[in-house]
Amino acid sequence: MIEFLQQLINGLGQGSIYALIALGYTMVFGVLRFINFAHGDVYMLGAFAGFYLGPKLLRLFGEGPSYAGALVVLLVAMLLCAAIGILIEWFCYRPLRDRPRLTVLITAIGVSLFLENGGQFVFGADPKSFPEIIADRAIEIPEAWGSISGLTITISQLLVVGVTLTLLLVLSHIVLRTKMGMAMRALSFNPVAAQLMGININVVIAFTFGLGSALAGAAGILTSIQQPSIDPLMGVNAGLKAFVAAVLGGIGNLPGAALGGVLIGVIEALVVGYVSPTYRDAIVFAVLILILIFKPTGLLGASEREKV
């Protein structure tokens, strides 16, 4: 029982990361109806932004790791990733807005390959050790807590889940309570009608890319706090799994993406704990295939009719 709970906790930490990345996939799919293959690589760039800027920014807050410094690192990485996301949309996807979806898909694959290989070129292909921006340690739950004593939770896991929840609240505020959020929802509901109502779709799409990429950047920093080894190809697997999470929750559905991310993280942790770590990647794709066959709309998604 304790072991099961421990796996759940580990899965929750990883699942929060997937959830943050999955939100970016789902938002872009919502407004543009296409899958931004390069999204996982933006997450990688977030981690590398932290790697290069982290030590410099931390020094502004005194010696050693500090929470204020970590927060600044997180915000700077988010801003940088938002800028990168907007640039990618501007240069690669905007000129293709009216082209067939296949053309856009191939371009997205191209952008993804470019970021991965460009990353290997600029940062070097070998894994890097992420600087310690917070003082991480494990907390063991004491005997006095009865049946759940013996569980260990690390500070970083608590932080990751906490920051993810905060970001989710901020995101839901933006999407549900602001004008820009309303424009995003209008665009995903019906792009033509949204345009007729005076919504500048270029601005809204750029904003969506920025928002999604900022979340991916945050995920990049948060994952590096938990597992401080980063490399230019780290976005490939994380991106694919986050995509599976988005589909599992129902693509285009924001709460679904968060739920899917957590579920994928937990499923993965359980497979690693109880079956075999080598099946870790295969099982996630098996989930994807099962969901696409039996419930293609995902857990929370609504079905969409194709008009001829």
Place this chain on the structure above:
Amino acid sequence: MMREHSKLYLVLACLSSVLLSSAFSGGAAPVIPPLNSYYFDVLIGLGINVILAVSLNLVNGYTGQFSLGHAGFMAVGAYTSAWLTLSYGYALGAGALSTTTTFVLALLGGGIGAALAGFAVGVPSLRLRGDYLAIVTLGFNEIIKGVIQNAEPLGAQRGLGGMVQHTTFFWTFACAALTIYVVVNLVNSTYGRGFLAVRDDEIAAEAMGINTTKYKVIAFVLGAFFAGVAGGLYAHFKQFIHPEGFNFMRSFDIVVMVILGGMGSTVGVCIAAALLTILPELLRFVARIEALPDWLQRVAENRMILYSLLLIVLMLTRPQGLFGARAAVTRKA
């Protein structure tokens, strides 16, 4: 007119394969030709890439089902045929069948194994379209790799070695010619009209009474079959195969060939496969030129940076590829 075309391909392909094989080796004997083994390596790789690209073009180009998992089927073919020759090859070879016959049977077995995998993958996933299909096939590629990594009889993480080098110029280019022949003839047949109809407008094709699922599965299974044959050739050429050699990066390589050549153009795809096999080798030489600035040498070493830029620029300026017909891709899927 169409039939003339396909005959021309066949004659050309056969001629080149016979010429090459007779020039460098001496028929079907499994010997390394008296040619610089570097060129031998590159040319065999070229032939295998042509098979892979032409067969993927049947699925991605002619039928319009964007698959990203071709390396997975190649893996199934490579492992099946290697397993066949390793466990039965010597027993049979010593008895009634010659080594060449065993090799051909193993290639066939690899193709059939991959075709079965293609059927198993295609039936559930071909109900999906566009982006979803791309990711599901990519997922299947990873699943196939994962299964091999966990299969002890296939060497698991260590890879599988010990195959005899049966693959020659003759077999490689004969298989390439056969692939081109089958694909070109198929596309120009009634089935081919079905493939094109599915690609151009699936809903209209269905309204016209075309069983779209059937056509998609046929294209997928055939594509997988030839990928399996290519895998068999690869396994008996390199004599060592490893699951990581069939990851989705390998699939991307093949997809780039198809896109560069122009989806739905067999000639274009052949040329692109040849170009993209030779290009990295040329880049290797460029990287060695001392006079060039350091960063340029490093770019030349990393061909994937160039490939990815090529993809983006191609999609922005010429989405139909170098040799593709414009109409083939401008229709909305």
